[in-house]
Amino acid sequence: MSIARMYDLAAEREQERTKPAADVAAEAAGAEVEAKKTVESALEKITAFIPTEIIGLYVAGLGIFTPQTAAGKWWVFFVCLALIPVFMVIGYFQKKKHKLPIPKLGVLLLLVAFAAVAFVAWAAAMPATPFLSLNSYATQIGGFIVVPLAFVMWGLADIFDALPKTQ
Numbered sequence: 001m002s003i004a005r006m007y008d009l010a011a012e013r014e015q016e017r018t019k020p021a022a023d024v025a026a027e028a029a030g031a032e033v034e035a036k037k038t039v040e041s042a043l044e045k046i047t048a049f050i051p052t053e054i055i056g057l058y059v060a061g062l063g064i065f066t067p068q069t070a071a072g073k074w075w076v077f078f079v080c081l082a083l084i085p086v087f088m089v090i091g092y093f094q095k096k097k098h099k100l101p102i103p104k105l106g107v108l109l110l111l112v113a114f115a116a117v118a119f120v121a122w123a124a125a126m127p128a129t130p131f132l133s134l135n136s137y138a139t140q141i142g143g144f145i146v147v148p149l150a151f152v153m154w155g156l157a158d159i160f161d162a163l164p165k166t167q
Contacts, residue, residue, distance in 0.1 A: 003051045003091035006111055006164065010103035011095075013161040042150035043125065043143075048164040049111070049118035049153060053087055054080050058119075062128055070133030077123055077130050084115045107162045114153055114162070121146050 047055065061076035088111065095102045102108070124131045124142025131138035157163040 003053060003087050006051065006088075006115075007091055007095050007100075007102055007108075009164055010107050010111060010162055011101035013163065014101070014103050014107070042147040043122070045150040045154050046118045046122050046146050049114040049157070050122060051084065051087055051115060054084055054115070054119060055122075057083065058123065070130055073128065073130035073133075080123075081116060081119060084119060085112050088112050088115065103162070107160060110157070110160055110162050114157065117149070118153065121149050 058076060058080040061080065062073070065072060065076060067073045067076060088108070092102060092108060103111075121142060123129055124138055125146050126142075127139060129138055129142065131142060135141065154163065
């Protein structure tokens with residue numbers, strides 16, 4: 001999900017709280033029916049929190065530089081991790097400049113934290129992960145951790161009205 005889309009959805013969730021209860025209940029009932037039709041994997045739920053720009057940059061960085069050493073893979077990983085808050089702050093100021101709806105600061109900080117945690121878990125579960133230099137079972141461990149992490153993050157995001165809406 002792009003940074004702009006994350007902000008839009010968080011702002012939508014904030015506006016939904018100001019609608020009359022009947023409208024919200026009708027929309028929620030429709031959303032529940034739709035949610036039951038779609039069964040998403042934990043990895044898909046985790047990637048919903050990561051800005052697509054970061055995923056694209058990480059994959060491109062590994063592909064372009066093709067680092068053969070763990071140090072090279074770690075550099076790509078840490079550059080992408082460091083760019084998460086940078087990209088999200090830029091997105092925030094773009095929305096603010098154009099007077100578009102933006103969520104509250106607490107929701108934005110939660111989105112930044114979730115994006116960073118989700119990126120770490122997602123990267124650990126990928127085949128060319130730098131985490132393999134720490135443990136030969138890193139991809140298996142990362143894949144295992146993604147499942148409960150997705151459940152916890154999805155639940156907390158729902159509680160704090162920062163849940164990414166998926167198609």
